[in-house]
Amino acid sequence: MNQPIGVIDSGVGGLTVAREIMRQLPKEKIVYLGDNQRCPYGPRPVEEVRSYTWQMIRYLLKHHSIKMLVIACNTATAAAYEQIKKELNIPVIGVIRPGARSALKVSRSYHIGVIGTFGTIKSNAYQQALLDINNESVINSLACPEFVPLVEANNFSSPEAYQTVAERLNILKSDAQMDTLILGCTHYPILRPLIQKAMGSAIKLIDSGEETALEVSTVLYHKNLTRKDRSQPVHQFYTTGSAQMMEAIGGQLLGYKPEVRTVRIDME
Amino acid sequence: MNQPIGVIDSGVGGLTVAREIMRQLPKEKIVYLGDNQRCPYGPRPVEEVRSYTWQMIRYLLKHHSIKMLVIACNTATAAAYEQIKKELNIPVIGVIRPGARSALKVSRSYHIGVIGTFGTIKSNAYQQALLDINNESVINSLACPEFVPLVEANNFSSPEAYQTVAERLNILKSDAQMDTLILGCTHYPILRPLIQKAMGSAIKLIDSGEETALEVSTVLYHKNLTRKDRSQPVHQFYTTGSAQMMEAIGGQLLGYKPEVRTVRIDME
Structure with a gap:
């Protein structure tokens, strides 16, 4: 112990x-x-x-x-x-199951977004974990390959960084019922203020960590x-x-x- | 299974x-x-x-x-x-450990309030669970014997109900550092809107259920x-x-x- x-x-x-x-x-x-x-x-x-x-x-x-x-x-x-x-x-x-579980706790519409690296999104692992628990959940996944470089370049508060984040996340806005977004990459919590601003305050962000x-x-x-x-x-x-x-x-x-x-x- | x-x-x-x-x-x-x-x-x-x-x-x-x-x-x-x-x-x-665990996740000050029935508060069970995980947490416990009768009388949206809740919770406001409040009774989530209004929107409420x-x-x-x-x-x-x-x-x-x-x- x-x-x-x-x-x-x-x-x-x-x-x-x-x-x-x-x-x-x-x-x-x-x-x-x-x-x-x-x-x-x-x-x-x-x-x-x-x-x-x-x-x-x-x-x-x-x-x-x-x-x-x-x-x-x-x-x-x-x-x-x-x-x-x-x-x-x-x-x-x-890091995947805990984020999925928590998203299903806080979501009320069960329309859930997931952002991650290309590899994570391609693996469909979040989708599987979410559907395994609730097969009526609707999942919108988006790879955000531009985000990790922003963090690693220590560039996470500039207007350009916000612009990059906002442009990418715009794609997720087509699902108006989505109320929860999983930050499916350990680097993303550092971008949390930008992501929250881009998505709007009504979207609940899930920090997998x-x-x-x-x-x-x-x-x-x-x-x-x-x-x-x-x-x-x-x-x-x-x-x-x-x-x-x-x-x-x-x-x-x-x-x-x-x-x-x-x-x-x-x-x- | x-x-x-x-x-x-x-x-x-x-x-x-x-x-x-x-x-x-x-x-x-x-x-x-x-x-x-x-x-x-x-x-x-x-x-x-x-x-x-x-x-x-x-x-x-x-x-x-x-x-x-x-x-x-x-x-x-x-x-x-x-x-x-x-x-x-x-x-x-x-129902006690999960609430304690989650409070320690969302709190940043580790000043945590707990409300419950007289028996639950007297048992010190939340306090023990919180300190067992983080012995630097500061716990403010308050028995709210008036709350369950409100729920059982279906009286949870009247101005009088709000007054009862607000008066009781006023006692907790002496700790200005408190940022999280555990609803330590299965009846309290029904009073959640009143409790949130009385405590202010900055206080995070933990629903044990x-x-x-x-x-x-x-x-x-x-x-x-x-x-x-x-x-x-x-x-x-x-x-x-x-x-x-x-x-x-x-x-x-x-x-x-x-x-x-x-x-x-x-x-x-």
Whole structure:
């Protein structure tokens, strides 16, 4: 029960999920691993994404005996979640189901929008999760390939950034009954003010990271896995790429500068 | 997996929770049992509440082989949840933890208000659940014994009803940092518009029923218990009291008139 929660991502985007877990569950300890060297996963074939994801998992199981795995990456969740959930004997949480579940809680029209990277939208994973729970939901999916570059260029408050976001989201406005929009990419919460402005205040935005942390809380509790150790948890951060880069971005996202170590996982 | 979810309550209040489960999980089947004959549980000694709650559980286990138990009653959850969770070998969801969890998700100040019946507030169960997850949360609890009678008298839109609600909630306003209020009684969502108006639009209201249904969704999924049968579920309703009364109130709350049967459970 005092073991850490493992959080994996193709890079630094999953730090928004880790941050939410730290905020909602301040007693839990996290081990974060980002595969920055091979990031982004989006354009890679599904089999390659699966193989890289398994390398991260084997690394965390071997070196950190994690009690739960969080796949904080929409692309990896879409490609490998079902398989990983079946094979591991610890609970596995992806970022897709929690967002779908929460959208079906807050929506009243069950007309739900989903935005994400091209890979996530193409996988249809949100659509499947939503229909699996409520087969009368109406889903409008839209890939927004322009959004991640805005975040990575630190350009998320300029008028040009707003223009890019607003133009893209205009496509979703054809469904006047839509009342809920899932931010299906870990980078998008950073664009939240622009997205809310572009969609209008009546549209409820679902932050997958927030909902994933809530699901982590629920599952830890019902599987009797909450941490009992009363000491302040010390989180650990690993990357397959530049430790310095993750320290810099982590400092911005987490509110404190994490100490990051570079590791090799391609032998796992 | 195709067995029903059992939902128990001291009376009809838990129908608001059942309604949320039906709304969020339209494929799941529910068996509802209300102990109207011995309602309300609020003023009874804890041992009596436990004993009555166990009678309801034994009835559902014996006659309906439920796959999950939802205790849709704050008083029974406060009195007996931990014990029941330990002793049953099916998942047990109460109404207190889901509300606490969700409050810690939406709050930014972690100053959280809780309103409930006298029994629920006195039990300190919300306080314990909140502090168990985040021991820096600041909790303001207030019993609102005037609220349930308003609902039961169908008096929830008059100026007098608003006055009663506003006067009582005024006590909570001394904590200017409070940003979230948990509606810790299954009757309160019906008063939601009055409560929101009295507290101001900046206060986020947590509906324990909505959050409980979300937790049901999460736990069913992670314990591989979701219903696979594609037929439309037919819910069942039982009461220890007047079937006619539950049919009337059920019709208002559920949007369709349920068929209710009266049963004896005191021999269980």
